[in-house]
Amino acid sequence: MYSEKVMDHFSNPRNVGEIENASGVGTVGNAKCGDIMRIYLDINDNGIIQDVKFKTFGCGAAVATSSMATELVKGKNIQEALEVTNKAVMDALDGLPAVKVHCSLLAEEAIHAALWDYATKNNIVINGLEKPKTDISEGEEEEIY
Numbered sequence: 001m002y003s004e005k006v007m008d009h010f011s012n013p014r015n016v017g018e019i020e021n022a023s024g025v026g027t028v029g030n031a032k033c034g035d036i037m038r039i040y041l042d043i044n045d046n047g048i049i050q051d052v053k054f055k056t057f058g059c060g061a062a063v064a065t066s067s068m069a070t071e072l073v074k075g076k077n078i079q080e081a082l083e084v085t086n087k088a089v090m091d092a093l094d095g096l097p098a099v100k101v102h103c104s105l106l107a108e109e110a111i112h113a114a115l116w117d118y119a120t121k122n123n124i125v126i127n128g129l130e131k132p133k134t135d136i137s138e139g140e141e142e143e144i145y
């Protein structure tokens with residue numbers, strides 16, 4: 001049911017932890033399953049994400065997608081990081097079962113929330129970044145659960 005890459009990132013997640021004095025921190029949850037993810041970004045003066053860490057209190061798919069998402073944004077600039085969608089994360093993991101697709105949204109939204117925090121702290125506007133939700137289950141269709 002899960003790809004080898006999902007199992008690898010679940011069993012051996014990359015970039016787990018916290019960054020002290022992070023440039024941006026984002027926390028999002030899904031009230032329906034109760035899972036929570038927090039992403040820490042360390043962004044240098046050139047707008048490059050030089051380090052990223054995460055903590056996920058959630059299911060295996062949430063852990064694997066967080067791990068892959070951190071790998072995908074590390075070393076990227078802010079605009080490139082915005083393009084790391086949940087679909088890009090799923091593709092990099094060779095897919096997720098349909099019932100687990102919503103788990104990958106936590107990673108995308110947590111990165112956006114951390115970028116939003118960074119932009120707010122530095123008084124800048126990031127083109128294409130909208131205010132993230134803190135609960136990603138808001139407005140979702142009941143039947144996907």
Ligand code: FES
Pocket residue numbers: 030033034035058059060061062100102103106
């Ligand atoms: Fe909640 Fe996967 S079941 S994030």
